[in-house]
Amino acid sequence: MARRNGAPEVNAGSMADIAFLLLIFFLVTTTIETDAGLDRMLPPMEPPEEDVVIKQKNIFTVNINKNGQLLVEDELTELKDLRAKAMDFLDNGGAASGSPEYCNYCKGKRDAESSDNPTKAIISLKNDRETKYSIYITVQNELVGAYNDLRNREAQRLYKQDFTDLEAAYLNPETPETDKEELKEKVQRIQGLFPQKLSEAETSSNN
């Protein structure tokens, strides 16, 4: 029997080749992208217990027809003007300064014919069955954008930060728990100032 001095060395020269093979496999199968999009809550199926009476002036109606044209508050409107119109409506603060609904942070026109208070203001979105999805998303995007712009303005005033950044930090799973409490409070306060009230009626099948 031949005697050896210690164990022989394993040749590790092909290790790099094996690792390369695996590397290429994972490179090919990887999709790093994370999905992103517009978050929405659908209304629950059960109707609320009591009927709430909403004043007509507190409702901002947006109608999209099958050709992608917009009817905003009974006026034909270009899509690019929608955000400004929605912001005017939400930020109006029409209630008189003595009344309990008075809005002290609004910077709008204070038109008595438009919304009383951002917390009362409702945007109602209606679309046709034949409306194209891309138009619908653009409209949704503009309406969410209107809310975000107003919330950013308030967040800048109160916390010198954009609301969208605050919210992103709050939703980020890497943010430590200790900061989250503080962020949650800020986010909820801003959301309370401009609550997102977007109602979607069931689509109409007629023109």
Added chain:
Amino acid sequence: MSKFNAKKTTDTPNVSTASLPDIVFMLLFFFMTVTVMKDTALKVENTLPNASEIKKLEKKDRVVTIYIGKPTAKYVERLGDESKIQLNDKFVSVKEIGDYVSLEIAKMPEHLRAFTTISLKVDKNANMGLVSDLKQELRQINALKINYTTYEGNAFLNLE
């Protein structure tokens, strides 16, 4: 001057490749950890619209994805070119979607079920009719948190 030339050797030394496996392994582990295997093959056309006011969909384990769009060329003959709903690997009709989504939610661990988000990946040329029907079905089964998944970009590009 000759001072500097004194040490010059004629043959170039070999570059040591001993650390190459380490570098490759490092890359390998990086890709292994970030890899998400594609689990569904798309059977519908799926060009998402653009939007700018978007939020990231964190945590894939609580997301159910529904695709809507025209069937791809391979399926057009059998199914026609009307928009169809695809869930996982099969086409599902609007009436069945509630059952299938409930089934998907039931597959999730119990503590995640309350946070389920339905990600709607709808082709930008689809009609709202089908999307509205789908939303109605989702309301029926009380899956209310939805996300219109989009690409990031200028929303007005959708109009072209």
